[in-house]
């Protein structure tokens with residue numbers, strides 16, 4: 001029987017950290033015959049933001065497997081051990097590993113897990129009713145350009161997020177105006193610019209600004225940072241606040257009415273959108289260093305100001321940003337050669353999910369409905385499930401995109417997939433109570 005004839009237990013769409021974790025956990029289980037398709041040539045985790053010196057924002061224990069099974073061969077510590085770096089890591093004494101190392105670790109794991117297949121883009125999925133119902137998955141092999149069709153009992157969608165950028169910015173030359181997601185390939189362009197402006201004030205904006213600040217003295221460009229926020233606000237990182245990224249909070253949040261969930265989620269920006277304290281410290285320390293002595297640096301940090309438009313300068317190179325100080329209600333203009341937008345990401349929900357629109361349940365906002373155990377809700381009773389990692393903040397809350405909850409989610413998915421308790425789920429895993437006890 002060819003790979004295309006047989007019915008796999010599970011086909012995964014996308015190999016980012018969330019599905020890679022599931023593939024890693026399933027790798028040791030003979031009971032599940034699975035394939036995971038990724039359109040990139042090899043595993044890559046936000047490559048445009050792998051800036052030297054940036055750190056993973058969760059402890060390395062949130063690797064692909066440890067929170068489910070610390071003895072699993074795909075653990076971060078096994079990666080360190082297999083690469084003969086145990087003593088260096090031991091003397092490093094850090095939980096917050098470099099982001100480049102997390103990427104290297106995931107690449108190492110992805111090469112060892114046979115079910116992960118790269119340069120394979122899933123282009124459509126449909127549900128087929130025959131003697132045995134299944135999903136038909138059409139996959140484009142990006143090396144050979146061939147289309148192959150696979151069959152699966154269940155699907156798991158881990159397609160991640162894509163950078164968002166205002167339309168007027170998208171229409172300008174990409175070498176001058178780009179998203180932070182494309183920062184690394186455009187570093188040389190920044191170095192040769194007369195002026196560079198970063199727009200936005202989340203973690204990516206801060207990491208990009210910090211890196212540019214380090215390079216500014218040597219390269220000599222003017223550097224600006226503009227945000228509409230009232231300040232360069234720090235992320236809420238106290239230990240008790242971090243308990244929002246726990247299975248307990250997911251469980252509490254899930255059972256709230258959807259209207260309440262939307263209202264609560266809208267107030268929780270600083271749990272995930274602000275800037276890490278250590279990044280703010282680094283930036284402040286650099287600004288302070290540079291303020292010593294006669295030689296002043298050419299840098300501006302502008303808050304309370306919305307960038308509402310952009311157009312090329314009438315004469316010469318560069319762009320004019322139309323800015324609005326929303327407290328003073330005054331417009332002003334700002335000029336820059338290079339503009340980097342840190343305007344966030346949105347879930348990438350592939351078009352083929354909409355082809356399954358009659359098969360799935362949708363809420364009034366046009367978002368899919370999700371069961372507590374991460375299955376999309378269906379309009380009819382069939383044995384086939386679509387599990388989902390992507391676009392579930394509206395149902396499962398603020399921790400949905402956090403690496404620290406990925407393994408927990410995969411434990412829930414595996415328990416459902418195998419119809420038994422493969423992994424024991426914690427009754428209570430944190431100190432505080434969100435629900436009435």
Ligand SMILES: Cc1cc2nc3c(=O)[nH]c(=O)nc-3n(C[C@H](O)[C@H](O)[C@H](O)COP(=O)(O)OP(=O)(O)OC[C@H]3O[C@@H](n4cnc5c(N)ncnc54)[C@H](O)[C@@H]3O)c2cc1C
Pocket residue numbers: 013014015016017018019020037038039040044045046049055056057058120121122123158159160161204345348350389390401402403404
């Ligand atoms: C710059 C940045 C830094 C971050 N840092 C942290 C952090 O330190 N800690 C933390 O907890 N969270 C962090 N996050 C949050 C983020 O949710 C996770 O980092 C993580 O990438 C999510 O994993 P994922 O598997 O859902 O998605 P992704 O990593 O986005 O992977 C999804 C994959 O699906 C593939 N794909 C999409 N469509 C198809 C298709 N049709 N066919 C085949 N493949 C497809 C894509 O090519 C992609 O490789 C960060 C996010 C960003 C943007």
